[in-house]
Structures are given as structure tokens and as C-alpha cells.
Amino acid sequence: MVKFYKSNYTHNHDFDTFSVAFFLRYPNPYATHVVSVDTLSRSVDDQGRLHTLRLIVKQGKLPNWCRALLASSKINISESLVLETSVIDRHNKVIYTDSRNVDYTKIMRVVETATYRANVVDKVETVNAQTTVSFVSSFGFASMKDRMELWGQRKMGENLDRSRLGMGFVMDRLREQGGKIKLFQLAMQRTMSAAQPVSTA
Template identity: 40%
Template sequence: MVVYFRNRQTFSHDFETVTLAYFNRYPNPYAKHVKSIDTIDRHIDSDGRLHQTKIICKAGSLPQWVKPFLGRINTSWIVEKTIVDPKEKTMTTYNCNLDHTKLLRVEECTKYHYDREKNTTEFDSTVRFSSGFRKFGNLNVKDRIEDWSKAKFAEHSKSSRMGLKLVMESVRQKMAESIQSQRLKQKL
């Protein structure tokens, strides 16, 4: 069994604010588990789309029943691939863990799309949880790991959205201050 989680939301921000906030979402008070972020590739293709790949190190606590499989390990490395199409005003992101994949592989694909009529940016995210464990008699570690991961992800996705919204408000405020500053300079 593979477990899925789906999340949809609308941000009352334009596409530029959402994408700028997404690329600058760390650090924020809701993401203290993020320990480091490194951009390993960034380029613009012939169609004008931005492609970026990052490696992210995250820390977290695991339930006691998982510790026999991982020991004292409490960090995980995530690859994040992002494609931004400024003409179509779309952004697609793909994240997955690079380690502990036999225990659990988490793959998240999110699509952001700007609605020009409503001046909002909508996102639709699908997360796939799959464990490499098999059933051992009546002991179903695989399903337990996948179900626990889905529940934790749903819980963390709320704080992740709150962190992104906080950064969006900061971006919006900084953009407004910059515009006001430019207008003042033009008057002088």
C-alpha cells in the first residue's frame, strides 16, 4: 500500500509575491527544523523558465518504534527541484528525501498557478509516502510507517503554510516600501 496526501490552497497574493516568498521561505519561525539549504543548480532554459535544484537538511524527532531502524539519526537530506514559468505564471516543485528511502520515501509535487481574474495564486500538492518494508507475519511496519508519515506531514503542512504566508506578508511589505521609496525619490 502506498499512502497519498493531497492539499489545495489559494493565496491572496500575486504570482511574483508567492514565488519570491517560496524561494525565500527559510528561515522563518515555523521552520526551525530546517538546518541548511544549498543551491546546487540554477539556470534559465530557452523558453525563459527558471530551473533550480536545492539540497535541504532537515532535523526532526522520530517515534520510539522507528528508532530501531535508524538509531540516533535525526536528520534527513531533501532534494528540491523547482521550475518557474514567468510567462504562464506557473511554478512546479518536486521534493523527495535522498536518505532513509528503504524506511520511507516521501515525494511531494506541487503546482502553483496564478489566476489573473481573481489576482490569486492557487496551489495543488500531492504527496506520496512509500515504505520499502514488508509485512512480517502480523507485524505491519510498512503501513504503520506510511500512515504515521502522512499524519505528521499533514500536521507539519499547516505550519509550513503559516511560515510561507508570513514570508509572503514580509515580501509584500518590503515591495510596498520599495515602491514608496522610489516614488519619493522621483518627486525630489
């Protein structure tokens, strides 16, 4: 049976800084498990939203009982491929993301969707993050599937904590070097102007 993890969190940085940090968040000291990040495609739709598809390679850490079980089935997992889709709507100051593993999906399929939306209170802008993660295992018998899903669900809180620390680290560095934000935003604007338009119909 599918398991879910839901989270609501507020990043104390403005939307522009957050949107730049989203693409520059790797590497950081809290994401040493990330091996590589490659941009597969980038386009702008007819509403001016930036669509980006990236492939992220991550090292995986499994509990001992899981490693032993997979070893008995002659399965060795050292890295995992994650496909990240993002849509940045600068006009409405919102980012939509979808991240999912594309390998070992029988053992566990993990799908993370998030919405990052700017929020202004007393002229101070922050970014609210609403995240939902689903876990589905098709490996082994029913109790084993349930155990795998529960492990993923329990681990996600720790993973999100590290992710937030990493984003905070990158955003703090960007804030200290504001000129880099402007340079990156200019580069993104040029990218959006040159990107192949896609229809949302």
C-alpha cells in the same frame, strides 16, 4: 503499499510575491527544523523557464515507537537530506516543484510534487497550490511498512499547515517591504540572463 496525501490550497498573495517568497522562505518561525539550504544548480531553458536544484537539510522528528524500532536496528536519524527541484514559468505564472528525501529511503521514501498557479478573480490575483505527496516504506515486515506509511500520511497535514504559515509570514514581510521584492526580482532576472541554457527536448 504506497500511501498518498493530496491538498488544494489558495495563497492570498500575488504570483510575484509568492515566487520571491518561495526562494526566501527559509528561515522563518514555522520552519525551525530546517538546518540549511544550498543551491546546487540553476539554469534557464529555451522557453525562458528558471530551473533550480536545491539541497535542504532538515531535522527529523519521529514517534517513540519508530525511534525504538530504528534503535534496535542500530539506525539513528537526526537529520534528513531533501532534494528540491523547481521550475518557475513567469510567462504563464506557474511554478512546478518536486521534493524528495535522498537518504533513509528504505525506511521511508517521501515524494512531494506541487503546482502553484496564479488565479485572478475580480482583478485580485491569488496563487492556487495543488500538492500530492506519496509515502513508501520498505522497512521491516508488511504491517510495519504500513504503519510507517500511515504515520507519514497523517503527519503531512500538520507539516503543510506549518509550511503555509511560514510562506504567509515571509510573504507578509515582503509585502511590507515591497522594494525588496523588486530588488530580488531584478537579481533573478540577471541570474536568468547569466544562467546556462538547457534544452527541454
